[in-house]
Amino acid sequence: MRRAVRAAEGILAEAGVPSARHDAEALAAWCLGLPRLEWYRLPAGGADLGPALPGGTADGFLAAYAQAVERRRAREPLQRILGHAVFRHVTVEVVDDVFVPRPETETVAQVAIDEAARLRDDPARAGRPPLVVDLCCGSGVIGVSVDVEVPGTQVVAVDLSPEAVRATTANAARVGSGTQRTLVGDVTDPALLAELDGTVDVVVSNPPYIPPDAVPVDPEVRDHDPDLALYGRGADGLEVPRAVVLAAARLLRPGGLLVMEHAEVQAAAVREAATATGAxxxxxxxxxxxxxxxxxxxxxxxxxxxPGPAHGRGRMDP
Structure with missing residues (x-):
């Protein structure tokens, strides 16, 4: 098995997979039905692995493993092969036609989680649960993480894609999220969630923001994530993010917090959009x-x- 994993690592590295060793081990664990490949737990001679091997034999494992490695060599995302992704403290299902969550977005979730926790523990709120809206929710990982890490928070998740809404609903149920409501909605609609205007504590979002002429370089994104979740409309890709900003200005109560992911080159434009609302x-x-x-x-x-600013493990520092 070690030889097989080393060979797979070389194949994936040659194909340009940036995390070749990790992915080779993850695929081997998946073929064995294990959550992860922990070498120190495996018997030296492999004598006890028979029941876990596909087909009950080493040849069966090697055949299944070769097929999985070939899919990854072709740059199919690891999460889509495994059928799940780990995001912070939850494991969510990854399905077709829904954006695969990335580790970078965990920081966005952290700021929203810290704010929700601060409000939940604030005695001045007299026990009112925080209300968090996750716009363009995708697979629902942000809202689900808020609900799991800050129990009692009320979460409303919205996405234009019915497939994303179904995925979010399933992932919330999968992790035991009990206070989340998910619905299909267009963030550019000025009447979206109008019944919540002026009452929301946190609006958090990882919207589509790629400009139409900035096709992603990574095949995992370009060839496998849905266009609806990637391209933010408009010449600069900011039509949807600007709509999120406008929705947040309407939905948030005074003192409420907006947290939104964007591309690195869009930082100044997004700040300008938020400032221009006057809100x-x-x-x-x-x-x-x-x-x-x-x-x-x-x-x-x-x-x-x-009172008090939101904190994200020190990341609120300018």
């Missing part, structure tokens, strides 16, 4: 996990519901 104060650009400027955080103007 936000303390508009900032923050880095993601790779230290690139890919997130805007802005506070809704007016008397805040409670």
């Amino acid at each position: 936000f104060v303390d508009v900032r650009t923050l880095p993601d996990l790779t230290r690139r400027d890919r997130m805007v955080v802005a506070r809704r103007g007016g008397a805040p519901d409670g």
Whole structure:
């Protein structure tokens, strides 16, 4: 098995897969039905592996493994082969026609989670649960993470794609998320969630934001993620993100927080869009996990519901 994994690592590295060793081991574990490949737990001679091997034999494992490695060599995303993705503390199902969640977005979720936790623990709110809206929710990983990590939070998730809404609903049920409501909706619709205007504590979003002429370089994104989840409309790709900003200005209560992912080159334009509404104060650009400027955080103007800024493990520093 070690020889097979080493050979797979070489094949994937030659194909340009950036995480060849990790993916080779993940695919081997998947073929064995294990959550991960922990070498120190495997018997030295492989004597006890028979029941776990596809077909019950080493040849069966090698055949299944070769097929999985070939799919990854062709740059099919690892998450789509495995059928799931790990995001923060949850494991969600990955299905066709829905955007695959990326680790960089975990930082966006962190800021929303910290704000929801602060509000939940604020005695001035007299036990009112935080209300979080996840716009352009995709597979639902942000809203689900908020619900799981800040129990009692009320989460409303919205996406234009019915497939994404179904995926979010299934993933919420999968992890036991009990307070999430998911619906199909267009963030560019000025009447979206009108019944919540002025009452939302956090609006968080990872919207489509790629310009039409900026085709992604990575085959995993370009060839496998749906266009609806990638391209943000308009010449600069910011039509949908600007709609998120306008929706947040309408939905958020005074003192509420907007957290939105964007492309690194869009940081100044997104800050300008938030400032231009006249609704936000303390508009900032923050880095993601790779230290690139890919997130805007802005506070809704007016008397805040409670004291103190939002914090994201120190990432609220300008």
